[in-house]
Amino acid sequence: MIQEGVQRFAIPDCGPRKGDEASREVCRAVTQVLRADLQFENLFKFVPQSLMSAIPPMDPENPNFADWKGIGASVLVITRAQVTGGEATVEVRVHFVDTGQSMLAKRYSGPADNPRVFAHQASDDVMTLTQYRGVARTKIAFVSDRDRVPGRATKEIYIMDYDGYNPRRVTVNRSLNILPNWSPDGRSLAYVSYRRGNPDVFVASIYEGRSADLTGDKGGAAFAPAISPDGKRIAYASSRAGNMDIWVANIDGSSPRRLTSTGALDTAPTWSPTGQEIAFTSGRSGSPQIYVMDTEGLNVRRLTNVGSWNDAPAWNPSKQFGEIAYTARLENRTFDIAVVDIATRQVRQLTQGRGSCEYPSWAPSGRHLTFACGRGGKWQIAVADRLGQTITMLPAGPGKNEQPDWGP
Amino acid sequence: MIGRFALAGVVIALATPAWAVNKDIERLQMQIAALQGQIADLQRTAEDNQREIKRLGDTLTEQNAFLRKALQDRRLQDDALQTALKEFGDRVSELEERLQQPAPAAAALPAPAAAGPEAGGGPGPGLAPAAPPSRELYSQAYADYARGNYDLAIQEYREYLRNYPSTDLSDNAQYWIGECYFSKGRYDDAIEAWNQLFRDYPASDKLPDARYKKGVTLERLGRRREALVEYRAVVERYPNSEAGRKAREKLNP
Amino acid sequence: MIRLARAWLFLAVAAALAAGCGGKKRPPAVATAPPPSSAPSGRSQPTEVPPPVETGPDVRAVDTEAARGEDFTVSNPETGEGGPLEDIRFEYDSANLTDHARSILEKHALWLQNHRPAKVLVEGHCDERGTVEYNLALGEKRARAARDYLASLGVSTDRLRTVSYGKERPLDAASNEAAWAANRRDHFAVSR
Numbered sequence: 025m026i027q028e029g030v031q032r033f034a035i036p037d038c039g040p041r042k043g044d045e046a047s048r049e050v051c052r053a054v055t056q057v058l059r060a061d062l063q064f065e066n067l068f069k070f071v072p073q074s075l076m077s078a079i080p081p082m083d084p085e086n087p088n089f090a091d092w093k094g095i096g097a098s099v100l101v102i103t104r105a106q107v108t109g110g111e112a113t114v115e116v117r118v119h120f121v122d123t124g125q126s127m128l129a130k131r132y133s134g135p136a137d138n139p140r141v142f143a144h145q146a147s148d149d150v151m152t153l154t155q156y157r158g159v160a161r162t163k164i165a166f167v168s169d170r171d172r173v174p175g176r177a178t179k180e181i182y183i184m185d186y187d188g189y190n191p192r193r194v195t196v197n198r199s200l201n202i203l204p205n206w207s208p209d210g211r212s213l214a215y216v217s218y219r220r221g222n223p224d225v226f227v228a229s230i231y232e233g234r235s236a237d238l239t240g241d242k243g244g245a246a247f248a249p250a251i252s253p254d255g256k257r258i259a260y261a262s263s264r265a266g267n268m269d270i271w272v273a274n275i276d277g278s279s280p281r282r283l284t285s286t287g288a289l290d291t292a293p294t295w296s297p298t299g300q301e302i303a304f305t306s307g308r309s310g311s312p313q314i315y316v317m318d319t320e321g322l323n324v325r326r327l328t329n330v331g332s333w334n335d336a337p338a339w340n341p342s343k344q345f346g347e348i349a350y351t352a353r354l355e356n357r358t359f360d361i362a363v364v365d366i367a368t369r370q371v372r373q374l375t376q377g378r379g380s381c382e383y384p385s386w387a388p389s390g391r392h393l394t395f396a397c398g399r400g401g402k403w404q405i406a407v408a409d410r411l412g413q414t415i416t417m418l419p420a421g422p423g424k425n426e427q428p429d430w431g432p
Numbered sequence: 433m434i435g436r437f438a439l440a441g442v443v444i445a446l447a448t449p450a451w452a453v454n455k456d457i458e459r460l461q462m463q464i465a466a467l468q469g470q471i472a473d474l475q476r477t478a479e480d481n482q483r484e485i486k487r488l489g490d491t492l493t494e495q496n497a498f499l500r501k502a503l504q505d506r507r508l509q510d511d512a513l514q515t516a517l518k519e520f521g522d523r524v525s526e527l528e529e530r531l532q533q534p535a536p537a538a539a540a541l542p543a544p545a546a547a548g549p550e551a552g553g554g555p556g557p558g559l560a561p562a563a564p565p566s567r568e569l570y571s572q573a574y575a576d577y578a579r580g581n582y583d584l585a586i587q588e589y590r591e592y593l594r595n596y597p598s599t600d601l602s603d604n605a606q607y608w609i610g611e612c613y614f615s616k617g618r619y620d621d622a623i624e625a626w627n628q629l630f631r632d633y634p635a636s637d638k639l640p641d642a643r644y645k646k647g648v649t650l651e652r653l654g655r656r657r658e659a660l661v662e663y664r665a666v667v668e669r670y671p672n673s674e675a676g677r678k679a680r681e682k683l684n685p
Numbered sequence: 686m687i688r689l690a691r692a693w694l695f696l697a698v699a700a701a702l703a704a705g706c707g708g709k710k711r712p713p714a715v716a717t718a719p720p721p722s723s724a725p726s727g728r729s730q731p732t733e734v735p736p737p738v739e740t741g742p743d744v745r746a747v748d749t750e751a752a753r754g755e756d757f758t759v760s761n762p763e764t765g766e767g768g769p770l771e772d773i774r775f776e777y778d779s780a781n782l783t784d785h786a787r788s789i790l791e792k793h794a795l796w797l798q799n800h801r802p803a804k805v806l807v808e809g810h811c812d813e814r815g816t817v818e819y820n821l822a823l824g825e826k827r828a829r830a831a832r833d834y835l836a837s838l839g840v841s842t843d844r845l846r847t848v849s850y851g852k853e854r855p856l857d858a859a860s861n862e863a864a865w866a867a868n869r870r871d872h873f874a875v876s877r
Contacts, residue, residue, distance in 0.1 A: 427817060
């Protein structure tokens with residue numbers, strides 16, 4: 025198993041060799057994206073480009089490992105690509121520099137026009153050598169007004185690759201569609217749509233192009249859907265009983281049960297990784313704070329004690345970490361992302377000075393999270409490692425982009 | 433390190449359960465060996481850390497024994513074995529993590545609380561395990577519950593109750609033991625844990641929730657008539673609680 | 686062990702998830718796993734069955750039917766603002782009706798008495814501070830506050846509906862006190 029920060033990767037550019045420009049272009053793209061993917065994983069060190077350029081051109085079949093050892097590399101990743109008639113074949117090989125041993129050697133083929141796919145797959149394959157699941161092929165759902173119809177304030181749901189590329193639109197109803205939430209199998213998205221005038225929770229099967237209304241015809245507003253880790257249940261906030269409460273239903277909307285009934289605003293449910301508990305926001309103490317309860321709505325405990333406004337909890341889906349990210353208003357007036365340890369209740373602040381940041385959502389591995397930051401109506405989506413050491417704004421495209429939800 | 437890397441690759445290529453198990457054991461044994469080495473180092477260099485290390489070491493030995501027993505038990509299904517191994521692995525990596533930063537961890541530890549009953553009078557440093565601080569033990573138990581390590585959490589809540597039978601968290605710890613059994617699907621044990629809460633902590637603020645949950649648990653066991661008795665008791669005794677409202681819904685669906 | 690580690694594994698990847706939305710479909714990628722003729726001898730025996738091919742079906746648009754609820758409003762389609770009934774304003778993080786808001790609602794009640802059978806959709810809105818979820822709940826509470834007061838003045842609840850837009854449809858997208866004050870409102874969309 026690779027320990028964090030031990031291996032030093034060298035991922036050199038594709039060497040000059042015979043081959044057409046299309047092949048070289050694909051190889052360049054794969055190398056570049058693979059580098060970015062593995063760097064994002066935040067587990068390895070990397071040999072700087074400037075040092076790698078000092079290595080003489082190598083034969084990819086027989087690399088001179090002594091050269092690479094000389095510049096401090098411990099793992100060498102060699103990529104090659106061949107494009108034939110719009111079809112690309114990409115090879116990725118991973119060697120230990122010390123022994124020359126081959127750790128991984130894979131060949132991928134598919135359409136040549138999106139080489140990022142090869143790199144993401146290769147990155148996840150390299151990650152199988154660690155104890156962690158790779159993040160490169162995960163998707164982020166988000167909300168944008170980029171396709172707003174002139175004269176109407178509409179928002180639609182989109183999904184994109186974890187690195188912000190390849191955005192695709194999911195809803196096409198020219199209404200207000202917000203608060204997406206992935207199912208654990210990555211095949212469905214729960215979201216809130218106003219297409220019937222009132223906010224209701226829908227679940228869309230995004231590969232089949234179907235969507236089902238879970239909460240319509242029941243009266244009141246329903247929003248903030250959260251699908252349970254086993255995919256069988258869905259929690260949401262609903263005012264159908266008069267006050268805004270947390271409800272849980274089966275994933276098809278049947279057997280809805282009300283869990284909270286304090287008369288305060290209860291909203292934003294999120295499931296614990298075991299599915300045994302739900303964290304949520306409640307105004308029952310006078311200001312929004314984060315609470316935890318069991319799935320009967322009992323054994324309720326207040327989790328946050330610091331700050332006047334703590335909202336929108338997102339439970340880290342990895343059992344390893346035991347923490348909840350949320351939106352906190354600290355001393356000043358802006359909102360920032362913070363994380364609280366569920367057992368010790370210690371808080372760490374992740375963002376600062378980026379305007380307001382809100383709506384945190386964890387990657388399935390729990391090692392990264394996404395959220396939206398903005399000021400003055402201009403919002404964009406950010407991704408960060410779980411300690412907030414590196415925060416990257418994604419190139420998510422035009423419009424106001426917000427409410428990201430990190431999916432499988 | 434290289435060896436581990438290679439090993440990991442091979443296992444993924446094979447991906448057969450037997451190999452995976454053997455591999456896990458191998459890996460765990462390597463980790464245990466590494467841990468033991470680290471423990472020895474720490475003992476040499478840091479007198480102050482001895483107590484904490486001993487506690488961790490004890491836990492590790494305990495887990496080790498548990499693993500050995502699990503391995504010997506031929507009747508265990510593969511699944512159960514893998515779960516046990518996984519829990520064990522989680523535990524080891526956690527201990528490893530803690531041991532990797534011994535100094536700050538020890539520095540952060542408050543002075544040992546009043547020694548538990550087992551420690552007797554005047555325990556010499558490192559001789560008898562001192563009771564871990566109350567808050568820390570309670571937090572650790574909840575952390576293990578949230579992780580799905582229910583057996584470990586039960587053990588830790590019990591340890592809490594042994595050392596701190598009458599703090600304002602003691603009744604909560606007893607409640608949580610019921611919750612752990614409930615989450616494991618061991619409903620009879622859950623009911624027994626809550627019955628003990630009713631007996632030992634008759635003034636606990638957890639009573640409404642525990643009594644309602646006992647009703648839910650009885651229902652799961654198919655004992656609906658007994659469940660209704662519990663719901664009625666909740667409605668009568670705690671009419672204004674959240675549990676009271678839910679019990680009313682149960683009685684008048 | 687080492688032999689296996691060195692062995693070539695072949696994985697054919699179907700290109701997942703084509704760019705573009707809706708109609709644009711990419712032909713399914715063909716999965717192939719030929720042994721590499723160029724691979725160095727001694728390493729080229731494919732000893733493993735390739736892992737299952739990952740299929741990447743295109744994402745399909747959902748909810749393509751036109752929104753129905755939008756037709757309910759007859760006011761300014763851009764913001765949903767305008768119309769015969771004046772907005773009421775709220776304090777920060779509050780759904781309590783101010784005296785001024787009550788006096789406006791009393792005028793609205795009178796107008797509604799004189800304009801049967803006009804119906805009103807009460808829209809609760811919030812300023813941008815606070816989270817999406819919390820503001821949706823707050824907007825709902827604001828809309829219900831006005832609805833309940835109108836009902837107490839004799840307006841039939843059949844003619845009153847509520848909806849919360851939270852902070853999703855601000856009147857003024859700026860981040861200053863004036864914009865926030867304008868955005869903390871109930872709007873009354875009238876249909877006849």
